[in-house]
Amino acid sequence: MKKRICKSTLWTVGPLLAVCVGACASTPTPQELNDARSAYLRAQQPDRAAMRFKPDQVHEAKVALDKAEASFRDDPKDQKTRDLAYIAQRKAEIAEASGANEEARAQLAQAEQAAKQATKGQLAAAGEMLASASQRLANTQQQLEAEKKAHAEADARAKEAMNKLAAAGSKVSEESRGTVITMSGQVLFASGKDVLLPGAQEKLSQVADALKDQTDHRILVEGHTDSQGSDASNQALSERRAQAVAAFLVSRGVPQSQIRAEGIGEARPVADNGSAEGRANNRRVEIVVQPVEKR
């Protein structure tokens, strides 16, 4: 009995041992194990996302790889080695994918933070813009108020000035082209001359005083004659007289830029040139005060 057992033991163990030793020496590493090794080598690099964000999963891959390596040492030909290596490779890949996910999540959080900040910044900028716009609006309104007030004051002054002129004996009338101050030619000039008479200067000074504050008006000085004499000479005389009056007004403080002189000649009589009185009325200078176009 003893002999039989010993023999059978030898029969069983002997070949097994031989197979094992032979296999260990010559069996090539299965593809799965090579893949698992390189997948793990990649995942465990410290600068890669897997190692930075999911070191625990990299460790799991390592444990799985160790199992596969142990199985390979134990029995290189066993299908088990291939399975364990396959699992180890997938675990390394999972670690890499999870690491990439975490990395992207960090980027997402950063981007969201940046977007929030940028939006906040824009809101602040918009708020500032709104504030400055409303400030400007307030300023504009204030300005408008002030202008309106100034305008009303100027109007009042103009009216007062005109009233004063009228009271002093000048003829002042409101026409569609503006306020017209009519001055008799006899009062202003000697016959046929364009030099202002001394008495005229006083009257014109009053007019200048009334006009020089009217900065928002244009002033047109028109010279008119009667029908005696040639058209051309009347035209020229009326121009010279208008210019003389305008120059005097400017010398008394009416802004040059506001005033314009024009000769009309005998073209626009206001009375019958047949009578001496009518001709006297036609010889005149008209000062037209025109409001500047309102904005």
Next chain:
Amino acid sequence: MDERKGNIMKSVVDRAAMALAFVGFMAVSGCSSHPPPNAKVASSEAAIRAARETGGPSVPQAALHLKLAQEQLEEGKRLMRDNDNERASYVLSRAEVDAELALALSRAEDTKAKASKALENVRAVRSGAPTP
């Protein structure tokens, strides 16, 4: 004296033989009596479901691993029917890690897409364009 010695030897050998037989029996019966890996079937099925629900099929690499997982799940079930529970257990483990990889890949892809969209958003806000 000789006879006694022979008797002792005989009883030692008998005991050794019995022990050996017992060990052999255990080894053989152990091999053939791997319990069916039902838990592994369940867990790989759950992993496959999770991967599919996370949009696995829309990311090509994830779709590949999802498919591998499904194939290996079927293979594992077939092995169980053939009573090869040990091999089935490994194949099912392979199915499970493939499904987990599919899930991780599609999650990563999803987050990357979100991140790049958010970055675009930042650029749009900074350049003053209206945000979508």
